[in-house]
Amino acid sequence: MLIDIVVYDGLDEMDALGPLEVLRSASKQADVSVRLVTRVPQDVVTGACGLSFLPDAVYEPGEAEVLLVPGGGWAARADRSAWDDLEATGATLVTDRVVDDGDLVTSGGVTSGIDLALWLVERELSPKLAEQIATRMEYARQRPS
Numbered sequence: 001m002l003i004d005i006v007v008y009d010g011l012d013e014m015d016a017l018g019p020l021e022v023l024r025s026a027s028k029q030a031d032v033s034v035r036l037v038t039r040v041p042q043d044v045v046t047g048a049c050g051l052s053f054l055p056d057a058v059y060e061p062g063e064a065e066v067l068l069v070p071g072g073g074w075a076a077r078a079d080r081s082a083w084d085d086l087e088a089t090g091a092t093l094v095t096d097r098v099v100d101d102g103d104l105v106t107s108g109g110v111t112s113g114i115d116l117a118l119w120l121v122e123r124e125l126s127p128k129l130a131e132q133i134a135t136r137m138e139y140a141r142q143r144p145s
């Protein structure tokens with residue numbers, strides 16, 4: 001299974017790198033490959049807190065079975081971050097850390113990306129593997145309700 005994590009300047013580093021750690025940990029025991037991808041060719045990506053890192057590839061539609069899009073960019077625009085902007089689009093917002101709607105899985109909050117990645121490992125690969133990764137990370141995970 002190929003999983004692409006979209007990275008871009010200004011993203012919240014933990015939103016991308018937390019799931020990356022979970023998913024690359026899973027790749028040591030399962031048939032999973034994880035890449036950091038950009039929308040257009042870009043040598044270096046710089047996150048909101050200044051961390052610079054190298055992407056693996058440019059996103060190509062249809063290549064990956066899973067596309068993970070981390071958040072970021074709202075911190076400089078609003079006191080409440082992205083909540084008001086999302087409500088303005090007509091989206092139904094919930095406060096759950098991870099929501100699984102079948103073909104769309106979302107998470108809210110910086111460290112909830114780790115919960116999302118662990119949920120994907122559990123759902124697509126193995127509950128035992130997800131628990132092993134969470135234990136290794138010393139992470140008290142939360143599953144979708």
